[in-house]
Amino acid sequence: MFGAERTRTLLGPADPARNAAVGPPLVSARELIDRADATETVAGRRRVRPSRRLVLTAGTLAVAAGAVAVLQPFGGGAPDTPGEPPAAAGLVLVPVAYQFDADPPAAGPQLRLLADKIKDAAYDHQSGRYMYHHTKVWGDPVMTSADGRHHVAFASETKIWRAADGTGNQVMTQLEPQYPDQESRDYWQRESMGRPAATGTPAPKVIPLSPEELRPPSADPSELRERLKVEYGAGAVSKWVSTLYGQYVVPRATRAAVLRVLADVPGFRWRGQVTDRAGRNGVAVTFDDREHDQQSLLVFDPRTGELLAHELLTLSPVRISSYQVILHAAWTNQPG
Known part of the structure; x- marks a missing residue:
């Protein structure tokens, strides 16, 4: 179970959109399949051409259905090196390697030590009208084959x-398709054989943001516990830290x-x-939710304590379900 439905199951009564009506997708499943599978031969290699994807809520990783607005990249640039074709069918995602893979200790003592020693981030010395975020998601x-075994989704980059x-303003760019395992990559590559090739490169999509009530985060522990939905457990907390x-x-x-x-x-x-x-380089904590066959991963900057990434993995078999990488955060007076 991937995406919004997984998040709904995880959050339960904490889901702010649990009673929201879910509208139809921006594109049909058939169109998404055609776009994901359409290929183009470039310099003797088969090239996947990404197209547009759904726009989701900024800062979320697996967004509860019914929420509005944004998603997001690492690397900070376009998926291709100019003049060079990308990999034949997109990237196969590999789980992050842990220093403590087997029998990891409880995270509490190390998190408290980290909290005591963190330093200023670059933006702690900045000011400006706008909060800027550059992320990749x-x-x-996720598009899934009829038998439920093979998955593919487009990575997307967002600057807000x-x-x-x-x-x-929000600027969203769809990037390359990515796969949770080699079997999925092979399957979708086979499915693309003989289909008409897509043409053109997706242009960044510029979206003006509507007014929204924002409540700046407090350092008060009781307020943070409420904001991070601590009462619903570590899985919900991971999602709300990412948000x-x-x-x-x-x-x-x-x-x-x-x-x-x-x-x-x-x-x-x-x-x-x-x-x-x-x-x-970062330091990481995880939470294993055996009931939902899911692991939540949070990666922090060991110097500043900033969140670098949030990932969800399935546990059996172990593979990536979704990820968000926060590439940059800052204050600025100039909106993009």
Whole structure:
């Protein structure tokens, strides 16, 4: 179970959109299949041409159905090196390697140590009207084969400039298709054989943001526990930490408080040093939700305590379900 339905199951009564009516997708399943599978031969190699994808709520990873607005990349650029074709059928995602893979210790003591020693981030010395975020997301929506075994989704990159009243601009670019395993890649490549090739490169989509009530994050522990939905457990907390960092430029005192709140949530395990999907060094915690066959992964900057990435994995078999990488956060006076 991938995407919004997985999130609904995980959040239960904490889901803010549990009673919302779900509208039809922006594109049909058939059209999405055609776009994902359409290929083009370039310099003797078969090239997948990505197209548009659904727009989801900014800062979320697996967004509850019924929410509005944004999603998001690592690497900071287009998927192709100019003049060179990409991989034949897109990237196969590999789980992040953990320092402590087997029998990881409880995360609480290490999270408290991290909270005590974090330093200022670059944006702690900035000011501006707009909160800027540059992110990359994969995993919602996911297209699944009829037998439920093979999956594919487009990665997407988003840059957002958002003022305190919620207004601003969002620029979203669809990137390459990505797969949770080699079998899925092989399946969709076979499905694409003989289909007409797509043409052109998707242009970035510019979306003005409507006014929205935003409540800046507090460093007060009781307020943070409420905001991060601690009462619903570590799985819900992981999602709301990702949402917090995807929507706000989080100050140092609040970053430390978030780590201390996480330290008191049962179930988080310390995974030690990791390298995220943008190639950055981080430290990680995970929570295994055996009931839903799911693992939540949070990667933090070991110097500043900023959230670098949030991922969801299935546990049996172990493979990526979705990810969000936060490439950059800042304050600025110039909206994109």
